[in-house]
Amino acid sequence: MDTIVEMKRLNKFYGTHHVLKDIDLSVSRGEVVVVLGASGSGKSTLIRCVNGLEMYQNGSLVVDGYPMPVEEDRLLGGEKELVAIRKGVGMVFQQFNLFPHKTVTENITIAPMRVRKKSREEAEATALKLLDRVGLKAHADKYPAQLSGGQQQRVAIARSLAMEPGLMLFDEPTSALDPEMIGEVLDVIRELAADGMTMMIVTHEMGFARDVADRIVYIDQGSILEIGKPDTFFDNPTNERARTFLARVLKH
């Protein structure tokens, strides 16, 4: 299947607050979609719906062929249906969310061993390969508290990759990092994109967004206002509010 994420008229409410309004979005395999918007615009909520961390009330959401149930259906059932979706979707968080009581290697191997039932040897071999890929092989037996922010985030990326996902979600991956560490994380993400990974990224790094995106999605107050190629969006945005947003953001 060519489309890995299909959202049709997706709506989400927090109580009476309408957070996502009639979202229509398709993401194709191999595509890198960057979601831009002001704080509170709903961009994080949008990608958190894709792997079920947020529930939506009506509309349709299909991820890699699996339909994601609406909130009503989810409250009654367990999280079992979601496991199938989540096995194929990796997520990297702003706060890294590494498991502090486990070593770097254990962080990476726990999910493949428990969820994909891999053997310890297989999981650890994969873990070492992935750590090498993100440049952290030497830190395999350290605990997250012993690593810097940039290193922790790269371990988080390796942890998600260990599940061999078809889609990676990034929720402001560098927003909690010191400036000098942002580069090393963005480089890893760039490499992943170059290797053909399908991604949905929420970020404030405009230069990076322009570089890596195949499409830019601009969202404001819960609605998608503009979708376009990066060059088009950054140089010649058609939407008025998008223009204001860019003017504010690109000042520095």
Add this chain to the structure above:
Amino acid sequence: MIAKSLKWSRHNLFGKPFDALLTLIVIPTVLWLVYEAVAWALAEAQWDIIPQSLRVLMIGIYPADQAWRAWIAVAIIAALLGMALGYVFAFKARHAGFLALVLLALAAATGTNDLSNLLFLATSAVLFVGGWMLTSWVPLSRKFLVPASFIGLIAIFAIMAPPGANLWGGLLLSILLTLVTSIVTLPIGILLAFGRRSRFSSVRWICTAYIEVMRSVPLIMVVYWIWILMPVLTPQLNFSDVVRGMIGFTIFYSAYVAEYVRSGLQAVPRGQTEAARSLGMSEFDINRSIILPQAIRVVVPPLVGNVLDIFNNAPLVFIIGLTDFLRAGQMILANPQYGDRTYEVYSFLFVTYFLVGSVITFVARKLEAHLARGSR
């Protein structure tokens, strides 16, 4: 050295006028009290009552010729405690020296000169150290701690049962009660804590109701209640008073452990669950491997304090006719021959409770420091 202590005193004791005043009042008072107490202890007190009634204090009305069973129980407990200790603190040679000193002090203080008793004591000490070394040096043995403790507990019950469980008493009973309650309330408390956070409102409601009820009633009432209820509820199974007392304690303290664990669960950041969920892990796996370890780490200090609480509340079993350590002391004083030795007996009781309490809080502090090792 003198200059340094003078400087310290000047700063800490006499720094401000108010401090100086307090010091001038408190220090002489304390010194006088200590002098009076020590003078009494060394000169006037008749300590011979302690060695004479040591058996009653230690095992209550348990028959004297069956005391060897109690010693086996002590040995098993020593081994289990040693194993538990080795889980956290590695055994080093200097610990052995310290332990030997403690043992000598114990033997001297209680005036034990019975050879067989001393041998039993030594055996228990050896097992304690053995268990400690085992889990310190053989990592594989750590997995066996939980099954070993259950087997150990069952073995203790089996060994001590024949003369009649209602004859259990003294310090051994207090310790057994504390151990069984501490061990059994942990899994029950964890289940209750998760139940209280459950998706299903019926589970949530039942667990919350249970916890709130148990925390609103006095322990002595629950113990008495269970003691009366059990023969009515399960007429076929004839539970002894001791077991009914343990059940009462367990039912009561499970609620407290549940609350401690629940506060630990709340302390785990939501991001942990989110990250684990997005990796596709099942709720059970997430709770077992990610949430619970982090939660327990946080609440170990209050949980160990809870153990001390249980030990200090053990005397309440008097209400169902059991003779624990405190009651044994009172029983000794009831004997008209020893009626005038109140101070001696109560001093002994006080010192013992204080020592046990100090050991438990010391372990809690060390555990806290050990668990905090990994974090910045």
